Amino acid sequence: MPKTATSVAELRHLWRDNRGPILWAVGLHLLLILLLVFSIHFGGIVQGGSEQPEVVEAVMVTGAGSPPPRESAPLTDEPPPEPEPETPQQDAEAEAKQQEAEARAEEEAKAQAEAERQAQEEARRKAEAEAEAERRAEAKRKAEEEARRKAEAEAERKAEAEAKRKAEEEAERQAEAEARRKAEAEAERKAEAEARRKAEEEARRKAEAEAKRKAEEEARRKAEAEAEAKRKAEAEARRRREAEAAARRQSVQDALAEESSARQRAANQAAVDEYASLIKNHVESNWRRPAGVEDISCRVRVEQLPGGQIAGYELLGSCGSDAVDLSVEQAIAKSDPLPRPPSREVFQREIIFNFEPD
Amino acid sequence: MVNRFSRRHASWRGMALVLVSGLFLAACADNPPPGDPDDTSEGVSTGQGDGSVETREINERGLLGIDEKDRAMFVDPDNPLSTRTIYFEYDSSTIQSRFRDAIQAHAGYLADHPDVQLRLEGHTDERATREYNVALGERRAESVERALSLAGAGSDQLSTLSFGEERPAELGSTEAAYAKNRRVELIYVAR
Amino acid sequence: MIERLVAWSRLTVIPALMLLAAMPAQAALEVEITQGVSGAQPIAIVPFARDASVTGDTDIAEVVDADLERSGLFEPLARDAMLETPGSVREVDYANWRSVEVDNVVVGRVSPDGRGGYRVSFDIIDVYKGRSIGGYEISASEGGLRDAAHAVANRIYEQFTGNKGYFLSRIAYVAVAQENNGPTYRLVVADYDGHNPQTIARSREPILSPAWHPAGTKLAYVAFDLQRGRSSLRIQDLGTGEVKEVSSRPGINGAPAWSPNGNKLAMTLSYRGNPDIYTYDLADEQVRQITRNGAIDTEPSWSPDGSHIVFTSDRGGKPQVYRVRSGGGNAERLTFDGESNQRPSYSPDGEKIVMVQGGNGYRIAVLDLETNNVRVVSDGPLDEGASFAPNGQVIIYARQQGNSAELATVSVDGRIRNRLRQPGDVREPAWSPAGY
Numbered sequence: 001m002p003k004t005a006t007s008v009a010e011l012r013h014l015w016r017d018n019r020g021p022i023l024w025a026v027g028l029h030l031l032l033i034l035l036l037v038f039s040i041h042f043g044g045i046v047q048g049g050s051e052q053p054e055v056v057e058a059v060m061v062t063g064a065g066s067p068p069p070r071e072s073a074p075l076t077d078e079p080p081p082e083p084e085p086e087t088p089q090q091d092a093e094a095e096a097k098q099q100e101a102e103a104r105a106e107e108e109a110k111a112q113a114e115a116e117r118q119a120q121e122e123a124r125r126k127a128e129a130e131a132e133a134e135r136r137a138e139a140k141r142k143a144e145e146e147a148r149r150k151a152e153a154e155a156e157r158k159a160e161a162e163a164k165r166k167a168e169e170e171a172e173r174q175a176e177a178e179a180r181r182k183a184e185a186e187a188e189r190k191a192e193a194e195a196r197r198k199a200e201e202e203a204r205r206k207a208e209a210e211a212k213r214k215a216e217e218e219a220r221r222k223a224e225a226e227a228e229a230k231r232k233a234e235a236e237a238r239r240r241r242e243a244e245a246a247a248r249r250q251s252v253q254d255a256l257a258e259e260s261s262a263r264q265r266a267a268n269q270a271a272v273d274e275y276a277s278l279i280k281n282h283v284e285s286n287w288r289r290p291a292g293v294e295d296i297s298c299r300v301r302v303e304q305l306p307g308g309q310i311a312g313y314e315l316l317g318s319c320g321s322d323a324v325d326l327s328v329e330q331a332i333a334k335s336d337p338l339p340r341p342p343s344r345e346v347f348q349r350e351i352i353f354n355f356e357p358d
Numbered sequence: 359m360v361n362r363f364s365r366r367h368a369s370w371r372g373m374a375l376v377l378v379s380g381l382f383l384a385a386c387a388d389n390p391p392p393g394d395p396d397d398t399s400e401g402v403s404t405g406q407g408d409g410s411v412e413t414r415e416i417n418e419r420g421l422l423g424i425d426e427k428d429r430a431m432f433v434d435p436d437n438p439l440s441t442r443t444i445y446f447e448y449d450s451s452t453i454q455s456r457f458r459d460a461i462q463a464h465a466g467y468l469a470d471h472p473d474v475q476l477r478l479e480g481h482t483d484e485r486a487t488r489e490y491n492v493a494l495g496e497r498r499a500e501s502v503e504r505a506l507s508l509a510g511a512g513s514d515q516l517s518t519l520s521f522g523e524e525r526p527a528e529l530g531s532t533e534a535a536y537a538k539n540r541r542v543e544l545i546y547v548a549r
Numbered sequence: 550m551i552e553r554l555v556a557w558s559r560l561t562v563i564p565a566l567m568l569l570a571a572m573p574a575q576a577a578l579e580v581e582i583t584q585g586v587s588g589a590q591p592i593a594i595v596p597f598a599r600d601a602s603v604t605g606d607t608d609i610a611e612v613v614d615a616d617l618e619r620s621g622l623f624e625p626l627a628r629d630a631m632l633e634t635p636g637s638v639r640e641v642d643y644a645n646w647r648s649v650e651v652d653n654v655v656v657g658r659v660s661p662d663g664r665g666g667y668r669v670s671f672d673i674i675d676v677y678k679g680r681s682i683g684g685y686e687i688s689a690s691e692g693g694l695r696d697a698a699h700a701v702a703n704r705i706y707e708q709f710t711g712n713k714g715y716f717l718s719r720i721a722y723v724a725v726a727q728e729n730n731g732p733t734y735r736l737v738v739a740d741y742d743g744h745n746p747q748t749i750a751r752s753r754e755p756i757l758s759p760a761w762h763p764a765g766t767k768l769a770y771v772a773f774d775l776q777r778g779r780s781s782l783r784i785q786d787l788g789t790g791e792v793k794e795v796s797s798r799p800g801i802n803g804a805p806a807w808s809p810n811g812n813k814l815a816m817t818l819s820y821r822g823n824p825d826i827y828t829y830d831l832a833d834e835q836v837r838q839i840t841r842n843g844a845i846d847t848e849p850s851w852s853p854d855g856s857h858i859v860f861t862s863d864r865g866g867k868p869q870v871y872r873v874r875s876g877g878g879n880a881e882r883l884t885f886d887g888e889s890n891q892r893p894s895y896s897p898d899g900e901k902i903v904m905v906q907g908g909n910g911y912r913i914a915v916l917d918l919e920t921n922n923v924r925v926v927s928d929g930p931l932d933e934g935a936s937f938a939p940n941g942q943v944i945i946y947a948r949q950q951g952n953s954a955e956l957a958t959v960s961v962d963g964r965i966r967n968r969l970r971q972p973g974d975v976r977e978p979a980w981s982p983a984g985y
Binding site: 018026074249252275276279280283285286287288291292293321324326333334337350351356357 | 579712
Binding site: 485 | 550801803824847861905907931934949
């Protein structure tokens, strides 16, 4: 995506930096197209009016005889030259002058030869009439010719105009198209730019959001990691204790298992825990903790009989002072008998009491 | 009236001296066995008789150092010398202005009688601890000592002694009693 | 005084336990004990049996009962609730004691020792173990049965609490009586419970501030000598009665406090113009000024290690407790709670200070030097003169009421209070350092 954005941006830069030359090139191309169109028409006329719609052929024609594009450019701006300079008005003036001279000669002839004049008159009249007729016919032919030519010129002019119009229209159309294309291109560009901007914005936003999320995630992860570490440390200590206890319990169970595999299957940890809890509550209610003594920590090993009667006990080291030792011993003694095991399966002959008050 | 009063004091003085001497003799003659309560510290007995104990005591003890002929001045209510107790506000050792005349009078008497010795005994009410009150009473006594000295008494004529809260003029835990106990007593001691 | 007759093994290996040896050591159910029962310990002190030849009317069990109950840590069974009164371990029917929910029973006997004195033997019996957990014998002089009883109580107290008992300690105090139209002041030394009062000094002038020598053999105190017009700081030997005057300077000679090794006295002197703390060396009789301040500095007390002296000073306006190195230097204020705090006194372990806190009356307060917590342990309105028992568990102080005062004790946590009934106006108690 960034690559595309870059290329579009490059194009935009190209456009901004080379707007003149680009417009110039585009104009030149337009003119060339117009010229081609015009040349085809012109060539067509030159060649006898046959239309040459095929562009490929037109190129060939152009290369053969039409003026170069530069010279032809003004042609698009000026009307084509009148092929015939005469007008009907000039023809009439000349005819009137001739008639005047002829009349003067006739009058002189009259004065010299009346007689003959008559005859000659007649003859002349005839000749004149004939000449006149001939002349008129000629004039008529000429007028007709002229009219025809005029019509043709008109038609040609019209055609040219039409062509020009068409060319203009075409140019306009093309200009429009170009403008539209440009507009579209611009719009597209803009849209692209907008899209790109939006995309960039989106990307940026996303990046920020991502960064933020990551930061939060990191912070959360860290906090969790710390909490986790703490929890783990605590849990570890607890787990270790529990694991040790569990290991011992397991060992007890293993030992039991050796005695009886059936009992091993029946041994249920929950039931053991419940049993341990019963014993714990019983001993705690019988332990009078010496006042004002802190940091009490000691272990007592007790052996019990299946009915809970205490068969013997032993302090595994001192509890910290004689007074605490005594209180712990008395707690054990006062706790005799221990709670009966809820089932034979959970009974354990040996119990280790850890006196670890808060 | 005044004369008779003085004579009575004179007789008390003699009695007190006899008592003191007696105690000393007893102490010397009879070395007490271990744990025996008797007189391991000197005691000073005060006079006996009817009337207000503390008034009589001050009159008696407080004027032992005054020539008998002058004692009338110290008991004449119209004489500023009769004011021989300076009272104080709570936790204060500042002498109030109403005692200015008395201070002047005693300082004047001391200046006129360079051989006379005056002991300033400081006391407090029962509030606060005992040794702290000893210090507070000492401060009051020193305050009066300074005032007398500034007013003309010779510094070699003056001494201080604080009893703290140990010798209340009036028993009881009332403000009235406290006011009477926050005091410095002017004791003219025998040479 | 006490000798242990029978030393029962604490580690009792019952034959059945031998079976365990065959089993893996870790093959056991593990049970965590995290709580116990708190409160006074039920105990029964059975009246001591006595041989017919024993004279003297001291009821040992009664004295022990009173000691243990006063400590607040024991709950002795009333005599009329006892189902039996065995004179020896053999005669004890444990079921009788379990049924009245007593954990421990003390049985004993007094017999002549053949030398004019007595032998007091006793056993501490664990009702649930069903046997003696300690047998002891104490010898007593003909008049010493009461002390023997306190010794029994000390033994029991230490057995169950781990702390030394303080029932053989003594107190010194000042008693005031109106005699012959004026007060008489007596310096009295008595048993900690107020029994056996002995007057060691008497005066018509005030006696102040008795202070025990660390060996418990001497008292320092303040008297007044009106012949000289001076106060007098003196030391009195309790054995010989000999009195030595330490200071009688002009102004204050007061507030004596012994250094922990007994070589020095801290005191308040004002002969240089202002009440300040001084130390006095008993060997060379020289004084050294410790504080130098325009305010009142008084009521010094040494830290148990001798490194510091705490004292009262009003240098901040109101009297508060300050601490200074015992060689002198800058003083540091210790108390900020309360309108005023005065007359500090160290606990034997140096971790606490007991003092008098003022503000709408005067109450005894304990400052914990580690936490700076202050706990008020008395009700007022005019309490004073507090000092620690030698084991640091109990505080003695004087409660002033109307025109008289009485002595009272309170446990350091303020929970257990007792009055020591004394006739007359009793004040300024000082607890002797030892007496085990």
